[in-house]
Amino acid sequence: DVKVTQSSRYLVKRTGEKVFLECVQDMDHENMFWYRQDPGLGLRLIYFSYDVKMKEKGDIPEGYSVSREKKERFSLILESASTNQTSMYLCASSSGRDADTQYFGPGTRLTVL
């Protein structure tokens, strides 16, 4: 069974704080993704990575950065949290084949006050 874990289920931060969200997968997947999910909207891709030390911008990268130093770990960084970044953040991973199934972590509900 694929397992994707995220460091926190719930997180409360203040405006301007630097926030780190961690994601770890145990299936040796090449691809990892960070999404945010807001009511009434589809999952929106923030960043993704196809390999260690590689990163690609998704649809809404502004205000975020990522780090992938090891294959199993993909971190999302909010450099200076703002209230409009209050959201559910979902990490996913998939194997190297095209159009492959993405497996999701449990999500982190982040509230920025």
Next chain:
Amino acid sequence: GQNIDQPTEMTATEGAIVQINCTYQTSGFNGLFWYQQHAGEAPTFLSYNVLDGLEEKGRFSSFLSRSKGYSYLLLKELQMKDSASYLCAVTDSNYQLIWGAGTKLIIKP
């Protein structure tokens, strides 16, 4: 632009059948996924269609018509645990997943 449409909410009765539709307009097509997401939980994979036709998997079936840009998810013998959101997602020509907003399915006894 790229767009995926699905109904926002549907209600059905326990034991009945429900069909959740999804229409898409994307730059290219490399497959369509259906995911289930219970409230407060992560999406979990249900089905993948890349060729036209019906794929059956137990109580769940998924249909695809590429010429019409249309898919549906059919749930039979509904159970209370099927209450969830159902997400349609299409892989475009760049193999990026484009997600619909999801359909919230409410099952009533």
